[in-house]
Amino acid sequence: MxxxxxxxxxxxxxxxxxxxxxxxxxxxxxxxxxxxxxxxxxxxxxxxxxxxxxxxxxxxxxxxxxxxxxxxxxxxxxxxxxxxxxxxxxxxxxxxxxxxxxxxTTRLGIEEPGLAPNIKGDYRPLPMDYYGNYFGEDLPMVPxxxxxxxxxxxxxxxxxxxxxxxxxxxxxxxxxxxxxxxxxxxxxxxxxxxxxxxxxxxxxxxxxxxxxxxxxxxxDDSPIYVDSLDDQDVGTQDVIVLVGSADAGITSLLYSWDFDEKDGIQEDARGRVVQVVYRRTGTYTVTLTVRDPDGIKQPASTKAQITVN
Ligand SMILES: [Ca+2]
The missing domain is CATH 2.60.120.260 (Galactose-binding domain-like)
Known part of the structure; x- marks a missing residue:
């Protein structure tokens, strides 16, 4: 009351x-x-x-x-x-x-690792041949x-x-x-x-x-919502491209990825589009965590299983 x-x-x-x-x-x-x-x-x-x-x-x-x-x-x-x-x-x-x-504007691609805020605005294009659900032309044009x-x-x-x-x-x-x-x-x-x-x-x-x-x-108090990721079956040495999707009204969002839950959650890559190669067979849990840079809103995350055969 x-x-x-x-x-x-x-x-x-x-x-x-x-x-x-x-x-x-x-x-x-x-x-x-x-x-x-x-x-x-x-x-x-x-x-x-x-x-x-x-x-x-x-x-x-x-x-x-x-x-x-x-x-x-x-x-x-x-x-x-x-x-x-x-x-x-x-x-x-x-x-x-x-x-x-x-x-x-440019086609959204893979963020350069360790991107400093004032160095350059280039995205790395997606690899021509990769295992994933998205194709480059489906990615939006971004500033x-x-x-x-x-x-x-x-x-x-x-x-x-x-x-x-x-x-x-x-x-x-x-x-x-x-x-x-x-x-x-x-x-x-x-x-x-x-x-x-x-x-x-x-x-x-x-x-x-x-x-x-x-x-x-x-x-804008709309919470951060993250779309779920699909589980995938891949081979060793396959280049896997993962595309995150999230929304929080007008709020800017940062995408942080961990590619293997077993050793804890770190930041293995950042950006909406990332790539990963698993060199050993096994089942890996990918975790995508999305937060706003100022921590105004509650972070949100989603997980997917990658089975490497
Ligand atoms: Ca990890």
Whole structure:
């Protein structure tokens, strides 16, 4: 009963703060002309930025910027600061959601092991002849950019920064990718006394041209769901390609694989698509664990049996 009352109170608070029971949504940019939106853009470092006539997600315009790395891109400045972390409204499931379109895309492949965030955006193609359920052409096109970095500046002189991996999933039909950075990842919580956003800097880990179609604060508490993997019978020396699939709303996800449960769960490979060769016969349990980089949500995992004959 106590728990019920507490939940009811939270519900009322949220209801009161958001009105009409809607999810918390604070729009910062929705594709309107920049003049009308009260936004000014300027280059960050050796990046460049301009208003584009390319339609945004819902509006008639978008913001086009060029980045050459994590310290190069665009500044967006709001003439009237927008409160994004109102203490009575903010939750740990609040995200800064960017809808982005990338100039350079590539076929999803196998991640390079030990990938550093700012080295390169290449995926290794799948082996031509491998044992598995997927063929290369079924894999989605994904941005070459692997990481987006954002710095937020408040009207009262604070600056907070964060970066997230770009999610490896398909776009909407117009090619927009959702890239969501949790406010908690910026250190913004109910204890932050709000955050009147005045300026934002945005960059990416590799050189690219990127369009911003929408920017908003939104809530996403949908849990991480991992699709089950199929058991497989293979031979020794077969190259097995495993493709993970998971969903958690707009949240970026990291895929971590262990190829043999018998010696415990380690990270033998990472990424949505991985390859493994078993050299000895036997039965192996593969474990895929999916988590969000900021640990906002509960990790989820699934297992499959690989029988090597
Ligand atoms: Ca293991």
């Amino acid at each position: 106590r728990q019920y009352l507490a939940r009811a109170t939270v519900f009322l608070l949220l209801f009161g703060a958001c009105g009409a029971g809607e999810a918390r949504d604070v729009f910062l940019y929705r594709g309107d002309p920049l003049d009308a939106a009260g936004i000014e853009v300027s280059a960050w470092g050796d990046g460049s930025v301009r208003e584009s006539q390319e339609p945004g997600v819902t509006g008639t315009r978008s913001i086009e910027f060029n980045t050459k790395g994590l310290f190069s891109g665009a500044f967006l400045t709001w003439k009237n600061p927008v409160e994004i972390a109102e203490p009575s409204a903010i939750s740990r499931f609040d995200y800064l959601l960017l809808r982005l379109r990338f100039n350079q 070459k950019v692997r990481r987006i970095r954002v710095i937020l500046y408040s009207a009262d002189g604070r600056a907070v920064s964060h970066s997230v991996p770009v999610v490896h999933k398909t776009t909407d039909e117009d090619g927009w990718f959702a890239v969501a950075l949790p406010l908690a990842g910026f250190g913004l919580t109910a204890q932050s006394n709000g955050f009147p956003l005045q300026r934002m800097a945005i960059s990416a880990d590799i050189e690219d041209k990127i369009w911003i179609g929408e920017i908003r604060i939104t809530t």
